Amino acid sequence: MPLIPDIQKIDPVLNQIPQQLHCIHLMGICGTGMASLAGILQQKGYKITGSDRNIYPPMSLFLEDLSIPVMEGYQAENLDQNPDLVIVGNVITRDNPEAIRLVEAGLPYLSFPQAIKHFILLEKRSIVISGTHGKTTTSSISAWALEESGLAPSFMIGGIPLNFQSGFKLDKGPYAVIEGDEYDTAFFDKGPKFLHYDPWIVILTSIEFDHADIYRDLDHIISSFRKLLTLIPEQGYLIANIDDPVVKSLTAEAKCRVRTYSLTQKAYIRGTDIDVEGSITKIKITRDDKPFVEVATPIYGHHNLSNLLATVSLADCLALSAKAIKNAFITFKGVKRRQEIIGEKRNILILDDFAHHPTAVRKTIFAVREKYKKRRLIAIFEPRSNTSRRNIFQQQYATAFNHADWVLIPEPPRIGTILPVDKFSSSQLVEDLLGKGIKASCFQDSGVLFSTLKSEIKSGDVVLFMSNGSFDNLPGRLLESLI
Numbered sequence: 001m002p003l004i005p006d007i008q009k010i011d012p013v014l015n016q017i018p019q020q021l022h023c024i025h026l027m028g029i030c031g032t033g034m035a036s037l038a039g040i041l042q043q044k045g046y047k048i049t050g051s052d053r054n055i056y057p058p059m060s061l062f063l064e065d066l067s068i069p070v071m072e073g074y075q076a077e078n079l080d081q082n083p084d085l086v087i088v089g090n091v092i093t094r095d096n097p098e099a100i101r102l103v104e105a106g107l108p109y110l111s112f113p114q115a116i117k118h119f120i121l122l123e124k125r126s127i128v129i130s131g132t133h134g135k136t137t138t139s140s141i142s143a144w145a146l147e148e149s150g151l152a153p154s155f156m157i158g159g160i161p162l163n164f165q166s167g168f169k170l171d172k173g174p175y176a177v178i179e180g181d182e183y184d185t186a187f188f189d190k191g192p193k194f195l196h197y198d199p200w201i202v203i204l205t206s207i208e209f210d211h212a213d214i215y216r217d218l219d220h221i222i223s224s225f226r227k228l229l230t231l232i233p234e235q236g237y238l239i240a241n242i243d244d245p246v247v248k249s250l251t252a253e254a255k256c257r258v259r260t261y262s263l264t265q266k267a268y269i270r271g272t273d274i275d276v277e278g279s280i281t282k283i284k285i286t287r288d289d290k291p292f293v294e295v296a297t298p299i300y301g302h303h304n305l306s307n308l309l310a311t312v313s314l315a316d317c318l319a320l321s322a323k324a325i326k327n328a329f330i331t332f333k334g335v336k337r338r339q340e341i342i343g344e345k346r347n348i349l350i351l352d353d354f355a356h357h358p359t360a361v362r363k364t365i366f367a368v369r370e371k372y373k374k375r376r377l378i379a380i381f382e383p384r385s386n387t388s389r390r391n392i393f394q395q396q397y398a399t400a401f402n403h404a405d406w407v408l409i410p411e412p413p414r415i416g417t418i419l420p421v422d423k424f425s426s427s428q429l430v431e432d433l434l435g436k437g438i439k440a441s442c443f444q445d446s447g448v449l450f451s452t453l454k455s456e457i458k459s460g461d462v463v464l465f466m467s468n469g470s471f472d473n474l475p476g477r478l479l480e481s482l483i
Contacts, residue, residue, distance in 0.1 A: 017108055017118070026050040027098050028089025029070055032158045033179070034112060035059040036168035037087065038068055040156070042118060043170050044302070051078045051098060053091075054471040058160060074339075076101035077100055083107065085287045087115045094187045111186035113196035116178065118154055121198060124154060124176035127314065128197045130228060131205030132182070132221075133360050137299075138307040139179045140335045145311050145328040146175060149320045151221070153177055158353070162317040162333035175318075182224050184214050192224045195348060199232055201317060203310045207246040210357055213386040222246060232256040239313045241306060242267055259317060261309040263302060269313045271305055280330075281305065285312055293322045297329040300340070301367025303360075315403040339364065340473045345482035347459040352475040356385045356468040358396035364466065369403040374460045379404035380449070380474070382425050382467035383412040391424045404464075407433055407440040410449050413469075446472045454481055 021399055026038050029050025039062075042048045050063070051071040063070055068127060071078045079086070086109040092099050110118065129139040140161035146153040147163075158181065174448045180194030180202070207225055209218040229250065232238055236256045241260055242248040243262050243386040244257055251258050261269040266289070273284040282296045283305055315325050334340065349372070355364040367373030379401055380438050388397075389412040401407045409426045426442045432441035443449035450472075452475060457463065457478075465475045 025083040028091040113193040125200040128180035130180035134205040148328040149324040160336040212392040223445040303363040343479040355466040358400040362400040
């Protein structure tokens with residue numbers, strides 16, 4: 001069976017996938033997507049091994065539960081078993097010891113998205129959820145809606161939907177829901193991952209400048225989404241959030257059928273009359289300006305309701321019943337690390353969220369503020385992503401915390417690799433917040449931050465942690481410390 005052609009165009013090594021595959025090794029296995037792929041491949045009957053430098057929950061526990069061995073650290077010796085195929089995560093660089101051994105040994109290899117295409121999508125209709133924000137939640141709601149409709153979907157999601165307790169599922173139905181990431185594919189393929197997924201439907205939630213380590217500016221990132229839209233067949237669909245001005249402008253370029261959705265303006269699918277009753281949010285939805293369905297859901301925040309509308313649009317394209325839609329939304333449990341409740345002790349509520357882009361930080365804080373109006377909101381943010389450790393959004397972060405009562409920020413980790421002129425400054429952000437009358441504190445590291453937090457939290461507080469990494473497991477450690 002020939003290797004997927006893209007890699008042959010990009011890399012001079014002409015590998016081939018062996019006819020008989022037994023052992024597959026994943027480099028960078030603890031990434032959310034890579035761990036899910038490992039689970040799918042194991043489900044298909046392959047022996048799986050993996051390696052990673054950063055091994056921490058929840059993915060480390062997820063792999064442990066699957067009894068998939070993970071080698072800590074990247075070493076050439078990790079490939080001494082001569083696996084039949086190696087899947088290379090995009091965290092792997094050309095000078096990685098395993099990458100060097102991979103090329104020297106002439107082992108067959110694929111990138112992560114090429115593996116998804118080869119092992120999951122060849123016999124499925126691909127539903128690609130894309131955009132700067134909301135991909136994981138929208139993918140999770142969409143997969144659950146298809147599940148509740150009896151369509152037995154497969155899915156690959158960069159998080160863990162609580163309804164499934166897994167970021168992946170391989171099933172017999174005709175559809176596969178794939179979270180389509182705009183980040184680059186691998187060291188041998190610098191194009192975005194989502195270009196490998198052969199979409200029949202694309203949901204486009206939002207487009208903003210992000211990933212400053214690989215994209216020059218907003219126009220550069222828009223060019224990648226333009227390429228994605230060209231892959232949708234004429235009889236496919238683009239489902240577009242026209243509350244986002246960039247997305248709205250791109251709808252005119254689509255050569256396929258277009259379905260728009262909005263919370264604020266006229267659209268094919270529109271949400272109106274939002275009503276919050278205790279822990280449940282209700283919203284009326286129109287289709288082509290006519291009443292369509294009224295749903296209730298435990299999720300909250302306008303950004304999440306927008307994600308819900310995207311799923312309503314998908315459900316309409318697939319002709320799902322109103323009953324199935326309503327049942328899916330009221331039973332949707334959310335996603336790990338998306339406004340996830342870690343626990344509550346001594347009347348102190350602890351939440352964990354993946355937010356790291358300033359827009360996501362702002363929307364998450366606002367949603368939590370609206371949900372818990374009468375409680376002190378402590379927002380703790382770790383600038384950990386490749387973009388947030390740079391000063392590209394230094395000023396935007398200064399407006400992202402307006403609805404917090406106290407902001408705690410450590411200095412960015414692993415910042416030594418970034419030029420001084422490009423480094424994000426936590427102390428400068430705190431100074432800017434203090435200048436606006438917002439209580440804020442900067443810490444040299446998470447350890448000092450944690451000690452200060454423990455000494456000053458009190459009954460009634462809501463503590464919101466935001467990071468795209470483990471954040472030294474501070475949310476769990478804080479809960480354990482509340483005796």
